[in-house]
């Protein structure tokens with residue numbers, strides 16, 4: 163008997179009938195759907211920085227915000243590449259960081275759910291979901307926020323805004339998550355500045371969508387796997403090593419996707435789906451390996467989120483289908499991961515490791 167879901171799929175399938183011909187007429191780059199940061203070079207190349215631009219925003223000696231900003235570079239021990247396009251992000255509202263006074267009055271359960279005094283590295287924090295999770299961590303008590311992103315302009319701007327809005331130290335490293343040497347160098351620099359990080363949130367990622375497997379350019383396939391999967395590994399390795407060396411417990415949060423567990427409809431995106439399935443299984447493996455170091459590793463698997471890159475007219479037809487297949491009948495808001503991110507970063511999730519938590523408005527229920 164046809165279920166409501168299959169009936170919906172049939173309706174959606176019919177609604178989507180004219181789409182393939184239309185979408186396939188588009189050049190491949192124009193067919194990328196949600197959240198793709200991959201409009202830049204199409205060919206596979208590993209980004210190798212020779213220097214890492216660092217923008218440090220700290221309060222001055224009297225504790226006044228945004229008084230000192232310091233733009234420097236640190237050399238990578240050994241080797242470059244262009245950023246994804248700029249997309250307008252919502253202006254930052256004032257962030258009220260958790261003060262010692264407020265913290266001391268909070269019930270112990272709420273204290274445990276904060277990230278008080280934690281040093282938090284967030285990749286992909288220049289915009290989108292990563293940027294909002296960075297804002298949430300700043301509100302929830304972080305001692306310092308560190309953004310790793312390949313987009314120099316946006317990364318610098320968002321670090322400056324986050325510092326101004328929160329008064330916290332915020333450091334931006336222009337690092338590509340494919341560049342292991344740059345990552346190691348930047349993480350070492352974080353340790354020098356703040357001590358070993360307590361938390362890594364790996365949100366950097368790209369998507370190629372509406373590309374049938376039979377015409378998928380292998381170079382593009384490799385590039386996406388390199389960013390989404392190998393990038394998760396390189397980041398986790400560098401940050402994990404610094405936690406292990408410091409003998410410090412830690413939390414690693416990998417942003418995967420529901421696409422790691424289901425196949426999206428109607429767009430064809432085998433590579434993205436495979437990359438996120440890899441992230442989930444990598445996260446579980448790492449959780450098992452590193453439990454002995456008291457390092458927890460969990461994945462967040464978002465459904466369709468209303469981030470900047472989904473806000474393009476070419477996706478309107480598909481977005482209707484995505485919504486109709488989501489029980490909550492909406493896309494996720496850009497801050498819908500915030501609460502889970504803070505919880506997973508906090509000590510309140512101390513017995514949680516190896517989990518993969520869906521935040522998808524119910525999409526994967528049917």
Ligand SMILES: NC(=O)c1ccc[n+]([C@@H]2O[C@H](COP(=O)([O-])OP(=O)(O)OC[C@H]3O[C@@H](n4cnc5c(N)ncnc54)[C@H](O)[C@@H]3O)[C@@H](O)[C@H]2O)c1
Nearest residue numbers: 197199286288289290291311312338339366367419467469
């Ligand atoms: N938006 C969605 O619908 C959705 C759904 C499921 C999962 N996700 C995942 O959430 C994460 C964030 O998505 P988003 O919507 O915020 O995307 P976004 O494109 O708005 O932000 C991604 C950020 O990652 C950075 N980035 C891209 N490639 C990089 C690289 N090689 N090195 C360093 N930084 C790089 C970009 O500069 C950008 O700041 C991604 O991993 C994505 O796969 C998103």
